[in-house]
Amino acid sequence: MKVEQIYTGCLAEAAYYIESKGEAVVIDPLRETEPYLERAKADGAKIKYVLETHFHADFVSGHLDLAQKTGATIVYGPTAQPNFAAHIARDNEVLKVGDITIKVLHTPGHTMESTTYLLRDEKGNDYAIFTGDTLFLGDVGRPDLAIKQGEITREDLAGFLFDSLRNRIMPLNDDVIVYPGHGAGSACGKKMSKDTWGYLGDQKKTNYALRADMTRAEFVKEVTTGLVEPPQYFPKNAMMNKMGYESIDTVRERGVQALSVGAFKAAWEGEEALVIDTRHQDVFAKGFIPGSIFIGIDDNFAMWVGALITDLKQPILFVSESGREEEIVTRLARVGYDNAIGYLKGGFASWEKAGEEVDTLEEITAEAFAPVFTKGDVNLLDVRRESEYAAEHLYGAVNFPLDFINRNMNQISRDKRYYVHCAGGYRSVIAASILKARGFEDVVNIRGGYKALSQTDLKRTEYIEQITEL
Template sequence: MKIEQIYTGCLAQGAYYIESDGEVAIIDPLRETQQYVDRANKENAKIKYIFETHFHADFVSGHIDLAKKTGATIIYGPGAKTNYDIHEAKDNEIFKLGKVSIKVLHTPGHTLESSTFLLLDENGKEHAIFSGDTLFLGDVGRPDLAIKSNLTKEDLAGMLYDSLRNKIMPLPDDTIVYPAHGAGSACGKNLSKETIGVLGEQKKTNYALRANMTREEFIEEVLDGIAPPPQYFAKNAMMNKSGYDEFETVLKKGDNPLSPEDFESMANQEDALVLDVRHEKDFVKAHIPNSIFIGLHGGFAPWVGALITDLKQPILLVTPEGKEKETVTRLSRVGYDNTLGYLEGGIKAWENAGKDIESIESISANEYENRMKREVIATLDVRKDGEYKSEHLEGDHVQHFALDYINDNMNTIAKNKTYYVHCAGGYRSVIASSILKARGFDVIDIAGGYAALKSTDLPKTNYVCPSTL
């Protein structure tokens, strides 16, 4: 028996490859599926099953493409209804895989069809659970993402409580836990940085598995502090339920080199968004007018999903050399399949063609402090709510303007002001600055973010541990 976790940091997502005696099961595959086929071929094995723990909201799964390539059966838990062929498993149904077995445990709560897959070894012993978003390390899945459900989040939280108590917690303490996500995912609140754990340890440390916890206490605690889900979640879940274009078609369309002239013409004709995915230091120095920055090296796909509201938005790319296919791939993982091409030769080719270039003024934290001594300047803190509440610059001139909700809060700022923008380290502030600049606002970026501002003598609120907020 072989188990491999295939972890993708940008999405904080774990897919799984399980092989026994020449037969393979893939659990929660990513959009690009050739990697799983290649793994199976290397082992002289055949992919027999594709298990989906639920209708994922934070990424588009590759189950449909993988089934077409391999003939494998797609398996969902009870209640899953799709626009393509699947096997809708019954609770406790068992699937043979070589010398091992996989048992379906219906664990509704995160969503109605959510299921945990229990791996039984060659001797029939409980070896591991692939818990999807039902159980994370340190947390459990948010119960507010069910598609078109008449149930409230309180109803779903109650279901999750029952699933954990009746299906998960009775399993042996030495059962290995393979969750769908780790820290960085918006599918839970307090996910661990660890991506593989043991159930007994979770029973001791995970607040949601606390002994003698009442149903009412669980519902209150699991719902406390849940931020609204990113706007793309419901759209990705529907794509996973209804179907999508083949990944190879999307990649071929997007991996299209364009001259500066063709790039500019297409941007105008197609009303395309110019998305610049280089490093923020490169973007502030020189970029195409009205382009938006979301750098590949940061939380790229989740920020694209949070900020670009139309999955069908035509997109043109400015990328580092050699990163064109990667960018198209990572966009497709969250359902942005309408990439039209990329600027061949990058920003240098644009400049050499005599096209207009713009920049964003970026200053150090010390320079910001010096300017503050001369005048009070409007400042936008674009960090998340918890970051801002834990510690921030003091003063009425500082406005919390979370990047997550920038599209909803444009009416709270004015175009007759210059805004100094900071985040925690410099990545998100350039995203925010690019959006504001493209919409006609005057912005100056504070390089290094709050990490750099902390070293100044500017007044700050007293630190409060986020866990006590």
């Protein structure tokens, strides 16, 4: 028996590949199929099942393409109603894979169809559970993503989750391995551990939601308290997973089109496209296409695309480093942005060489900003999340979270000069690029963000407000 976790850090997402005696299973695959096909080919195995723990909200699963390419059966738990051929498993149904078995445990709560898969080894011993978004390390899945107005509330779902954990998961042996669907950084939970797997016994001891003496009412209150608004693309991805989508091969073919400067400009205007610059933020700041938006590929690219671009069908053109074009189209498709229509051939250098207009982003170091700030009368935008700002921030800084920049744009003025910072410098460049594209020309990025600022003279308590209790 082989069990492999395939972890994708930029989405904090875990997929799984299981093989026994020439038969394989893939659990919660990402959009692209190559990682799973390559593993099966190396093992001389046939993928028999694609198991889905639920209709994912934070990424588009590769279940349809993978099933089409391998003949595998897509499996969901009870109550799922996908718009395509799939096996809707019964609660406690057992799936045979080589010399091992996988038992279906219906664990509603995160969503109503949420299912945990219990892997039993060749001897029939409970070995591991693949919990999807039902149980994380240090947390449980949020119960507010599948609420239906007038039908079911987040409190209802939290109650179902309490029952699922107590009746289906916690009775299992302590030495059972927990393989969750996500780790720290995902918006699907609140307090997830940085670890990507662990033992159930440890979770019973340390996970706040698994306390033995916890009442149902206490559980419901704790898991529904402190939930932040989910990213806008979540329900759209869940619908794609349920209803179906275009093949990733077609999406890539359309997106990886090299366009000359002239063709790029024509597509930009004719298709009303959005131009995303995916280079590193330091490179972007030194020169970029006016009106383009920075979202760098070497960070949480897909998450920020999903948070900021409200239309999944938005035509997208992009600027990138050479050789990374297919990666960019794939990572867009992972969160449902299937309408990339090409990239600038030769990159930004070709734009400059053609004599086209170029813009730059004014920047300042934390050390140089310190005396500017202490003189007072500075418009400082802290684009970190509300929870980061609440924990510690500079006195006088205005919390202007990047997540909701489109909604809050009317709170600032085009006639003022704004200094912008985040935690380390990535998000602030995104924010600054959006502001400049919207006509806010007097924007200055603070290099290194709050991390750098807290190491300057501003560390003195009269400038930094620390809040230890929220």
